[in-house]
Amino acid sequence: MSSSSAQAPGGLRSAVKRKTTADKKAQSGNALPLSTRSAGAGGSSSTMMKLFTEEAQGLRVDPLVVLFLAVGFIFSVIILHVFAKITGKFT
Amino acid sequence: MAAEGLEKLTEIPVEFFKDGSAFIKKCQKPDQKEYFKIIRAVGVGFIMMGVVGYAVKLVHIPIRYLIV
Amino acid sequence: MSGFRLLDIVKFFLPLLPEVEFPDEQISFDERVVFTIASGILFLFGQLPIYGLVANAQFKIEDPFFNFRSIFAMEKGTLLELGLLPVITSAFLWQLAAGLRLINVNLGLRSDRELYQTGQKLTSFVLSFVYAAGFIYSGYFDSAIRGYDPISDSTPYGWYVFIFVQISTWSIFVTLLIEIFDKGYAFGSGILCFLTLQTATRFIAEFLGIEIYPVANSNKSESYGAFINFTRNLSFNLNSLASNVLNSFSRLNLPNLTQFYVTLLSILAVIYFQNCRIELPIRSTKVRGMNNVYPIRLLYTGALPILFAYTILINLQIFGYFVYVTLQNTKTSSFIISLLAKFKLDSYSNNLGLTSGFLYYFTNSTSLFNTLLSPIRTVVYASTVIVLSSWFADKWSYMSGSAPKDISKTFKEQGISISGKRDISITKELGRVIPVAAVSGAFILAALAISGDLLGGLGKGASAVIGVSSAFGVLEEFMMEYQQTGGNSQFTQAFGGL
Numbered sequence A: 001m002s003s004s005s006a007q008a009p010g011g012l013r014s015a016v017k018r019k020t021t022a023d024k025k026a027q028s029g030n031a032l033p034l035s036t037r038s039a040g041a042g043g044s045s046s047t048m049m050k051l052f053t054e055e056a057q058g059l060r061v062d063p064l065v066v067l068f069l070a071v072g073f074i075f076s077v078i079i080l081h082v083f084a085k086i087t088g089k090f091t
Numbered sequence B: 001m002a003a004e005g006l007e008k009l010t011e012i013p014v015e016f017f018k019d020g021s022a023f024i025k026k027c028q029k030p031d032q033k034e035y036f037k038i039i040r041a042v043g044v045g046f047i048m049m050g051v052v053g054y055a056v057k058l059v060h061i062p063i064r065y066l067i068v
Numbered sequence C: 001m002s003g004f005r006l007l008d009i010v011k012f013f014l015p016l017l018p019e020v021e022f023p024d025e026q027i028s029f030d031e032r033v034v035f036t037i038a039s040g041i042l043f044l045f046g047q048l049p050i051y052g053l054v055a056n057a058q059f060k061i062e063d064p065f066f067n068f069r070s071i072f073a074m075e076k077g078t079l080l081e082l083g084l085l086p087v088i089t090s091a092f093l094w095q096l097a098a099g100l101r102l103i104n105v106n107l108g109l110r111s112d113r114e115l116y117q118t119g120q121k122l123t124s125f126v127l128s129f130v131y132a133a134g135f136i137y138s139g140y141f142d143s144a145i146r147g148y149d150p151i152s153d154s155t156p157y158g159w160y161v162f163i164f165v166q167i168s169t170w171s172i173f174v175t176l177l178i179e180i181f182d183k184g185y186a187f188g189s190g191i192l193c194f195l196t197l198q199t200a201t202r203f204i205a206e207f208l209g210i211e212i213y214p215v216a217n218s219n220k221s222e223s224y225g226a227f228i229n230f231t232r233n234l235s236f237n238l239n240s241l242a243s244n245v246l247n248s249f250s251r252l253n254l255p256n257l258t259q260f261y262v263t264l265l266s267i268l269a270v271i272y273f274q275n276c277r278i279e280l281p282i283r284s285t286k287v288r289g290m291n292n293v294y295p296i297r298l299l300y301t302g303a304l305p306i307l308f309a310y311t312i313l314i315n316l317q318i319f320g321y322f323v324y325v326t327l328q329n330t331k332t333s334s335f336i337i338s339l340l341a342k343f344k345l346d347s348y349s350n351n352l353g354l355t356s357g358f359l360y361y362f363t364n365s366t367s368l369f370n371t372l373l374s375p376i377r378t379v380v381y382a383s384t385v386i387v388l389s390s391w392f393a394d395k396w397s398y399m400s401g402s403a404p405k406d407i408s409k410t411f412k413e414q415g416i417s418i419s420g421k422r423d424i425s426i427t428k429e430l431g432r433v434i435p436v437a438a439v440s441g442a443f444i445l446a447a448l449a450i451s452g453d454l455l456g457g458l459g460k461g462a463s464a465v466i467g468v469s470s471a472f473g474v475l476e477e478f479m480m481e482y483q484q485t486g487g488n489s490q491f492t493q494a495f496g497g498l
Helices: A002-006 A012-028 A063-090 B002-026 B032-067 C006-016 C029-045 C085-099 C110-137 C157-185 C190-208 C226-236 C241-250 C257-274 C304-329 C334-340 C368-373 C375-399 C404-414 C425-457 C460-488 C490-495
Strands: A059-061 C018-020 C212-214 C221-223 C277-284 C291-297 C342-346 C351-356 C416-418
Touching (some): A063 C029, C029 C190, C085 C157, C085 C190, C085 C375, C190 C460, C257 C425, C277 C425, C404 C425
């Protein structure tokens, strides 16, 4: 039970391994790739502009959180508008 | 030196036009049937997107009126 | 010098920047549809007016960027004031810098790729701060700030902060929404999808828009949609018919019918050229008798070259305007300023049009009449767009992941070769076809975009060209996904009866 949860199949360790082997493979080709896609990763193709296809470090957020925050931001702007209108009416 | 540079400058576009027009001549162009089929497919997608987008835009009008 | 890398600066900001997580498991078709629609609608909701501006601010702002704003979804006086400009500019900067080896980055290394990507995001954030600050500094919003009189009142710093926070925050959200697309939660590339959505929306709104707006500095009002306005004019004033019809084709404050037809024609032409291709006969080296064709499109690089050309132009225009305002504030002699630019306010549409100066030659004209009136500007403008986009197409066809070398590598992996060619000469053969296709395609698209501009499309032809050819990329990915997994999609079942 505990051993299986400590080392899930396809978990972190194998992901790290995969990363390093992929890196080694990429290093063995001596020519430097000109773009992320020709390096064998995703990214902009000839007709598509894709910027963010790698999982970088940083403040991890769920996409749903992004959507909700965006909605929240819009609502805060709306509330500001409404507030301004109400106070504007009474003064 | 300058003349050489100028020659090169005119050479590139001329060569490019030659290559380009040869390429376009060789190109397989869509025939009428295919063209209309694509127009329909893309048109439906495009107009659907547009209508959805415009609907959102229309929603903005009363909001704007109410809040500003 | 060699020890220092630009990416090391990025590393410093790494823990601060938000990063959308990768999906834990395969995103289903339905989920992707929902994410696409949700982010699209959210993007459009950015057209909310900025808090702090007066009502109908889009008619009061004196707008020096009206020539190009439609291409980048820059909506005047709304949260989308910056539109997609920061993220597109940053994308081109980084991808070109890496492709032309201007920065020291090894994209073969995962760690470098991550920093490279974060660098793009950071640049996009920084650029949105720069643009927002520049807009405010140049007094762009001054004529529309609520309760503020530019002549008598002191500088409204409070409003400035509010405006800055609003437009730069929304710009950051737009970047994150694009990241959601690119990480595989939605279809296609975020930038292109938003551009398509924007173009489609604009197309419908400009033709059929039913909302009525007051005309600046007069007591009349006009419908937004060009077609609606046209029919309204027809039915109401029969005695002044001719001038009304002329007005619906040539008005500048709101969309006119000329722009609509320019857009429509551009769309049809792009669809045609999109389907021009050269089919290279290929055969499998593993299975005998497996013959097929590998199409190489005329528009090999899609809409990106023109997008690049216009990105350069609008940045020139924006930073030129900032410099212009700075020069004016520092009381530089008016002669030097007039060398750079000379603006004239069109009181009818509140557009700040250029009348002379360096910047003037890099703008499109507002009508066919103006095009013919200033031939030098027309030539300079057209050749700039064509040269920029052809140059970019040439470079891009080599450095995007679909260069001849990359394709021949995939051919080899899949056991495919071109009929009648040896394995080694595949790269050479592709190298002969692809750059030519890319450059001619870019040339044709640029010519289309420019001809729209010269007819007075004000960037709308170009935006239609970009939008439609981006739509192809997005639709392709959508159809591919649909055919693979669409069979058991809830949406297909729900819409099956349609």
